[in-house]
Amino acid sequence: MSAFRDAGHLLRFAGLFVLAFIIFLVVRKVVVPKSFGEYGHYRGASIGEIAAHPAHFAGHQACDACHTDIADEKKGGKHAHVNCEACHGALGKHADDPASVTPAKLDTAVLCVRCHAASVAKPKNFPQVDAADHANGVPCETCHKPHNPALEAGGAK
Amino acid sequence: MNGVEGFMYPNEVELVWSVLIVLYPYITGLVAGAFILASLERVFRVDAVKPTYRLALLTALSFLLVAPLPLQLHLGHPERSPEMYFTPHSTSAMAMFGYVYLWYLMAVLVFEIWLDYRREIVLRARRERGLLRLIYKIMTLGSDNISERSLHIDERVGWVVTLIGIPSAFLLHGYVGFIFGSIKANPWWSSPLMPVVFIFSAMVSGIACVMVIYMATSKLRGTTIDMRCVDTIAMYLFYTFIIDFSLEMLDLVHRIYEADESFRSLNFMVHTKLYFSHIVVQIGLGTLLPLVLLAITQVAKLSEMARKRTYALAGALTLIGIFAMRWNVVIGGQLFSKSFLGYTTYKVGMVTREGLPVAIALTLLPLLFLWVLVKLLPPWDDASAAHGATGD
Numbered sequence: 001m002s003a004f005r006d007a008g009h010l011l012r013f014a015g016l017f018v019l020a021f022i023i024f025l026v027v028r029k030v031v032v033p034k035s036f037g038e039y040g041h042y043r044g045a046s047i048g049e050i051a052a053h054p055a056h057f058a059g060h061q062a063c064d065a066c067h068t069d070i071a072d073e074k075k076g077g078k079h080a081h082v083n084c085e086a087c088h089g090a091l092g093k094h095a096d097d098p099a100s101v102t103p104a105k106l107d108t109a110v111l112c113v114r115c116h117a118a119s120v121a122k123p124k125n126f127p128q129v130d131a132a133d134h135a136n137g138v139p140c141e142t143c144h145k146p147h148n149p150a151l152e153a154g155g156a157k
Numbered sequence: 158m159n160g161v162e163g164f165m166y167p168n169e170v171e172l173v174w175s176v177l178i179v180l181y182p183y184i185t186g187l188v189a190g191a192f193i194l195a196s197l198e199r200v201f202r203v204d205a206v207k208p209t210y211r212l213a214l215l216t217a218l219s220f221l222l223v224a225p226l227p228l229q230l231h232l233g234h235p236e237r238s239p240e241m242y243f244t245p246h247s248t249s250a251m252a253m254f255g256y257v258y259l260w261y262l263m264a265v266l267v268f269e270i271w272l273d274y275r276r277e278i279v280l281r282a283r284r285e286r287g288l289l290r291l292i293y294k295i296m297t298l299g300s301d302n303i304s305e306r307s308l309h310i311d312e313r314v315g316w317v318v319t320l321i322g323i324p325s326a327f328l329l330h331g332y333v334g335f336i337f338g339s340i341k342a343n344p345w346w347s348s349p350l351m352p353v354v355f356i357f358s359a360m361v362s363g364i365a366c367v368m369v370i371y372m373a374t375s376k377l378r379g380t381t382i383d384m385r386c387v388d389t390i391a392m393y394l395f396y397t398f399i400i401d402f403s404l405e406m407l408d409l410v411h412r413i414y415e416a417d418e419s420f421r422s423l424n425f426m427v428h429t430k431l432y433f434s435h436i437v438v439q440i441g442l443g444t445l446l447p448l449v450l451l452a453i454t455q456v457a458k459l460s461e462m463a464r465k466r467t468y469a470l471a472g473a474l475t476l477i478g479i480f481a482m483r484w485n486v487v488i489g490g491q492l493f494s495k496s497f498l499g500y501t502t503y504k505v506g507m508v509t510r511e512g513l514p515v516a517i518a519l520t521l522l523p524l525l526f527l528w529v530l531v532k533l534l535p536p537w538d539d540a541s542a543a544h545g546a547t548g549d
Contacts, residue, residue: 006307009275009300010314013268016298020263028243041248121164121498 058095060084066098070147077148078127087111087146108140163499172491172503175511176484177227180519182333182355183483184224187523189330189356190363191217192266192322197393199319205389211273211536212374213367218266219526225258227519230510250336261329265322271296272315274534279303292533330359337486344419345490350408357401362479364394369472370527372465378537384461388454391468395451398475402444405482422497430492430500435485443478447471 038044063084064071074080085091087106094101109131118128127149129135140146161170195213197203225241232238245255271278279301282293334355337346368390375382412420427435450471454464488503506512 006302006304007310009298009302009307010310012298012300013271017263020259024243024259031237031240031243041246119164121496 054092056090056092057085058090058092062095063091073145073147077145077150079147079149108144108146109135109137112140112144112146160502160504161499162501163494164496165494165499165501166496169491169494169499170501172488172501174487174491175231175503176488176505176513176516177231177511177519179480179483179487180227180516181224182330182337182487183362183480184220184227184519184523185333186330186355186359186362186479186483187366188217188221188224188261188363189326189359190361190365191220191367192326192363193360194364194367194390194393196319196323196326199316200323203389203393205385206393208383208386208538209367209371209390211534212371212531213363214266214270214273215530215534215536216367216370216523216527217363218270219523219530221258221262221266222526223519223523225254226522227516228254230515230519233510250332250339253332257329257332261325265318265325269315269318269322270534272311272318275311276303276308277534326359327356331356337490342495343490344417345423345493346486348408350404350411354401354404354408357397357404358479358482360397361394361401362476364390364397365472365475365479368394368468369476372469372472374531380537382465384464387468388464391451391454391464391471394472394475395448395455398444398448398451402448405444419497422493426489426493426500430502431485431489434481435489439478439481439485443474443481447474447478450474 033043033045035044035046036042039047060083067084070084088103091101091103094103113129113131116128116131118130122128144150191213194206195210195217198206198210228241229235229238232241242255242259244252246252247256275297278293278296280303282290282297282301285293331352334352337355338348338351340346368387371390372382372387412423447470450467453459454467454471459467491501492503493500505516507514509515
């Protein structure tokens with residue numbers, strides 16, 4: 001009995017440990033979202049929340065429906081498979097209301113080098129240039145048609 | 158792009174893990190190392206290091222209290238970053254943090270310190286007045302039993318806790334190394350040696366830290382440094398450092414000999430962007446120089462003053478070297494592209510949540526905690542002897 005009395009303080013520390021564990025469980029109950037683990041190790045409700053986000057991209061079918069001339073121009077060129085919004089940005093609002101939302105015109109001197117700046121890591125057959133050396137700030141569209149990037153004079157693509 | 162050479166994938170240009178993530182393994186390493194030093198006296202009965210036993214425990218606790226703060230600052234969102242303690246999960250090494258941290262804090266360090274100081278806490282609760290009395294009363298947990306038998310039980314239980322604490326300290330820091338070592342997408346980190354190297358470097362930094370703090374506090378208090386104690390700590394620091402350095406060199410030699418597809422890129426990085434922090438600071442100033450200094454103290458008969466100065470210099474250099482090691486692991490692992498064709502640059506921010514002033518503050522904060530703990534629970538032999546005499 002005296003051994004128990006002399007070890008009583010250890011039980012108090014054990015009690016502190018149990019109390020901390022109970023606080024841990026209570027806080028855990030409060031902070032872990034209700035739908036967590038519903039489908040896997042993530043919040044189940046996030047699927048619905050993400051699905052409810054408004055769409056920002058219209059998709060190239062929406063563009064082609066009105067801009068038939070551009071769609072025809074693109075068709076035969078090397079940019080045929082580059083999506084409109086890859087260069088022009090998300091234009092869902094413009095597709096919803098073309099009259100009041102008009103996209104800004106792009107600066108080809110900046111835009112084209114995003115893909116075509118020379119880099120040793122790119123495949124050798126991918127068209128790439130050192131922009132300063134090649135154009136010296138002159139916009140690319142002066143010589144190239146952005147939607148079908150053959151040279152205006154009909155030379156090499 | 159600014160600071161980028163060659164080709165980087167877009168998500169590699171900005172470093173995600175900043176200087177605060179360098180501090181996290183550094184601080185947890187100091188905790189684990191300080192605890193291992195404390196266990197030398199308690200479990201392995203190395204009596205010579207007894208003067209640093211309590212100081213090592215308090216140092217470990219001070220650094221452990223600060224250890225998660227760099228992570229929380231890195232996470233941002235103060236309203237939900239504390240959730241990392243409450244939502245641990247066994248499927249992810251990072252999500253294990255809550256289990257590892259709370260186990261080490263509550264079951265090992267706080268319990269061992271409480272058991273070791275219980276007699277002083279009860280005596281001070283009887284003697285002090287006002288707020289201090291209340292603090293000590295709370296710390297007694299309502300039990301003022303300091304009979305010989307109860308203290309004997311404390312001694313036995315404390316021994317068991319230290320015994321459990323050793324693998325726990327290995328777990329704590331091995332776990333941090335495991336987080337890096339298990340990232341298979343990064344050849345700079347992905348190595349099964351990583352947890353082992355982290356554990357030994359933790360022991361090196363923790364032992365050096367307690368040695369420097371012991372010498373500095375003795376100087377500040379105007380007491381004489383127990384040279385037998387410091388000589389023994391320096392000897393253990395030397396031996397541990399040799400193992401740590403051998404493991405790191407084994408890792409290096411293995412990488413050089415294996416020379417896998419990442420080798421040319423990593424080799425280039427070590428000779429350019431990481432040259433100063435890796436070759437000069439980590440290996441030269443932070444490992445070879447302190448090893449040579451410690452070796453001299455082991456083979457030559459130096460005067461007491463010369464030994465003190467050598468230990469202080471070797472300890473400080475060791476702490477800088479281990480910090481450089483953490484830097485080279487965390488930052489170095491993010492400077493190269495997975496394409497092995499490009500490199501980015503890391504510039505430490507100033508007025509940001511993860512900037513230099515915050516990193517310096519977090520490095521100094523454990524010393525502030527240690528100062529408070531030392532005031533509340535003096536670890537000095539002379540203090541406990543004096544209070545014991547008046548208390549009894």
